[in-house]
Amino acid sequence: MTEPLVAFRGVEKRYGASVAVKSLDLDIAQGEFVAIMGPSGCGKTTTLRMLAGLESPTAGTITIGGKVMNDVPAHQRDTPLVWQSLALFPFLNVQENVEFGLKMRGKGERERRTLSHLWLDRLGLKGFETRAIDQLSGGQRQRVALARCLVTEPQMLLLDEPLSALDAHLVIRMQGVLTRLQRDLGITFVYVTHSQSEAFAMADRVVIMGHGEIAQIGTAREIFRSPKNRFVAEFVGRNNIFAGDVKAGILATPLGPIPLPEAPDGPAEIVVAADRMVVSRAEPGPPAIPAAFLSEEFGGAGIVLYFEAADGSELKAQVTEGELADLAPEPGDAFWLHWPPEAAHRMKG
Amino acid sequence: MKPGDIVARAYLAALFLFIFAPIGTSILFSFNADRFPTFPLTGFTTDWYARAFARPEVWQAFRNSVIVALCAASLSTLIGFCTAYTDFRFGFRFKSAYLALALLPPTIPLVIMGLAMLAWLSQLGLSGTLTGIVIAHTVLGAPFAMAICRMRLQQMDPALEAAAWNLGASPWAGMRRVVLPFTSPALISAFCLTAAVSFDEFIVAWFVSGLNKTVPVMILEILQGNVDPQINAIGTVVFLTSMSLVILAQLMILRRRAA
Numbered sequence: 001m002t003e004p005l006v007a008f009r010g011v012e013k014r015y016g017a018s019v020a021v022k023s024l025d026l027d028i029a030q031g032e033f034v035a036i037m038g039p040s041g042c043g044k045t046t047t048l049r050m051l052a053g054l055e056s057p058t059a060g061t062i063t064i065g066g067k068v069m070n071d072v073p074a075h076q077r078d079t080p081l082v083w084q085s086l087a088l089f090p091f092l093n094v095q096e097n098v099e100f101g102l103k104m105r106g107k108g109e110r111e112r113r114t115l116s117h118l119w120l121d122r123l124g125l126k127g128f129e130t131r132a133i134d135q136l137s138g139g140q141r142q143r144v145a146l147a148r149c150l151v152t153e154p155q156m157l158l159l160d161e162p163l164s165a166l167d168a169h170l171v172i173r174m175q176g177v178l179t180r181l182q183r184d185l186g187i188t189f190v191y192v193t194h195s196q197s198e199a200f201a202m203a204d205r206v207v208i209m210g211h212g213e214i215a216q217i218g219t220a221r222e223i224f225r226s227p228k229n230r231f232v233a234e235f236v237g238r239n240n241i242f243a244g245d246v247k248a249g250i251l252a253t254p255l256g257p258i259p260l261p262e263a264p265d266g267p268a269e270i271v272v273a274a275d276r277m278v279v280s281r282a283e284p285g286p287p288a289i290p291a292a293f294l295s296e297e298f299g300g301a302g303i304v305l306y307f308e309a310a311d312g313s314e315l316k317a318q319v320t321e322g323e324l325a326d327l328a329p330e331p332g333d334a335f336w337l338h339w340p341p342e343a344a345h346r347m348k349g
Numbered sequence: 350m351k352p353g354d355i356v357a358r359a360y361l362a363a364l365f366l367f368i369f370a371p372i373g374t375s376i377l378f379s380f381n382a383d384r385f386p387t388f389p390l391t392g393f394t395t396d397w398y399a400r401a402f403a404r405p406e407v408w409q410a411f412r413n414s415v416i417v418a419l420c421a422a423s424l425s426t427l428i429g430f431c432t433a434y435t436d437f438r439f440g441f442r443f444k445s446a447y448l449a450l451a452l453l454p455p456t457i458p459l460v461i462m463g464l465a466m467l468a469w470l471s472q473l474g475l476s477g478t479l480t481g482i483v484i485a486h487t488v489l490g491a492p493f494a495m496a497i498c499r500m501r502l503q504q505m506d507p508a509l510e511a512a513a514w515n516l517g518a519s520p521w522a523g524m525r526r527v528v529l530p531f532t533s534p535a536l537i538s539a540f541c542l543t544a545a546v547s548f549d550e551f552i553v554a555w556f557v558s559g560l561n562k563t564v565p566v567m568i569l570e571i572l573q574g575n576v577d578p579q580i581n582a583i584g585t586v587v588f589l590t591s592m593s594l595v596i597l598a599q600l601m602i603l604r605r606r607a608a
Binding site: 052053079080101 | 506508509511512513514515516517518519520522526527530531
């Protein structure tokens with residue numbers, strides 16, 4: 001394997017007694033689009049800020065291009081960041097904002113003008129050069145922030161929840177802009193977000209963080225179909241988790257036995273994705289769990305039905321509109337939820 | 350217009366009349382030909398202005414006041430900005446004590462402050478010098494400057510300065526290119542306001558000025574001799590100067606609210 005562009009080795013960040021990031025190991029390849037995803041407070045933004053040199057790790061090393069960066073101050077790094085708040089300079093116009101990085105690198109006026117116009121054109125902002133920042137729409141500001149970072153032709157771009165302030169339809173459009181840019185430029189994107197749809201739509205690899213640690217690294221499919229642990233399964237959602245003890249190929253859960261022929265004896269957790277669940281009124285063969293219908297959620301592609309099992313836990317099944325019409329569930333109705341045995345994924349721990 | 354509105358407007362007019370009547374009277378009599386401030390007015394004249402500003406000690410006092418106001422305002426603004434920036438940028442132990450101490454001077458009675466300044470500046474050998482008055486007025490002005498700068502910095506996205514570093518600006522360049530431009534309306538308004546405070550300040554200046562009188566101190570000395578409409582003329586000029594500074598400061602504050 002070639003040398004990674006970025007390597008975190010045993011990186012830790014403490015603030016007094018609280019640990020924001022603990023023992024992080026992560027490689028990011030040249031030209032890769034990596035999304036770091038997790039709930040708020042999981043350490044994803046701290047990780048990004050350490051990469052940009054805005055925080056320094058309390059232990060471990062961060063290397064970029066083989067060079068240890070721990071003590072390199074932010075302004076001597078080539079790691080431009082698109083901020084969640086965008087952090088455009090309100091007292092400068094569009095062009096002056098874009099030229100800021102070039103100016104700091106001592107580029108002459110002529111070169112600055114040429115490059116800033118090039119990038120403003122490229123991002124569809126031609127004619128906006130002398131506009132004030134507060135005269136721009138949200139989407140335009142977003143593109144100014146991108147141009148401001150890319151104009152210095154960095155080898156990697158950091159993005160901290162850049163789309164969180166945009167309307168839903170703009171988010172989809174900006175996702176297209178970002179993926180195309182990343183492919184065309186061939187540079188590394190490190191994208192921090194709490195939004196699954198953004199991460200899974202754009203990234204080559206998704207890093208899921210929880211409680212300052214990496215919970216799983218993988219492609220969207222790997223994370224959906226084979227979550228490594230309960231945290232990931234719950235975070236990506238639309239998963240049903242069954243926990244219990246395996247004895248002689250049977251998982252004993254509070255909801256009843258589930259056959260698990262290949263599992264060794266001992267405690268185990270399995271996950272069944274909502275879209276692999278089959279709902280029926282008549283009792284099918286095992287594995288199946290009885291549950292009472294609670295409510296439905298219409299979500300475009302599929303409808304998620306919520307059920308309550310005997311022990312009060314919530315179960316989910318995704319069905320099509322046709323299936324919903326056939327089932328015609330009323331709240332309180334008793335159903336059986338079952339799944340093909342191969343749909344159950346056993347989690348490591 | 351509803352009766353309530355009429356009452357409210359009348360009340361507002363009465364309030365402003367109450368506040369500005371004394372100063373208005375003083376301005377009126379500064380242009381009155383009669384030596385004594387009584388009605389009816391006897392005729393228009395600018396003679397009192399001519400006479401007041403023919404006196405070299407009046408010019409000297411204005412010169413002193415302007416020098417002191419400019420120096421004290423510059424120092425106050427500098428110290429005020431640095432204090433506010435420290436508060437904005439850094440978290441540290443005893444920060445609330447630090448802020449309370451920085452904002453303390455205006456709560457000290459001016460007579461006490463004047464006495465303390467006199468004792469302290471005499472020890473330093475600065476009593477009776479313009480430098481002494483500048484120091485005293487800086488102590489009075491810096492808390493105001495800090496409050497104004499702090500208000501502005503609170504409106505600044507903390508990511509803004511970090512964004513400048515992220516784009517290759519050294520900490521100093523970030524300060525010069527981002528923090529200072531963002532804070533500039535507050536800096537100008539703090540400068541104007543502290544200059545006005547210094548220009549008007551009488552009590553502390555009276556204690557420490559000695560022979561280098563500022564305008565308010567000189568006015569009192571002239572008044573102690575006799576009541577003369579020249580005082581009205583000088584007072585009018587002082588009022589207009591301070592008023593312009595305060596209005597300028599207010600305009601900067603309003604402009605940045607709009608921005």
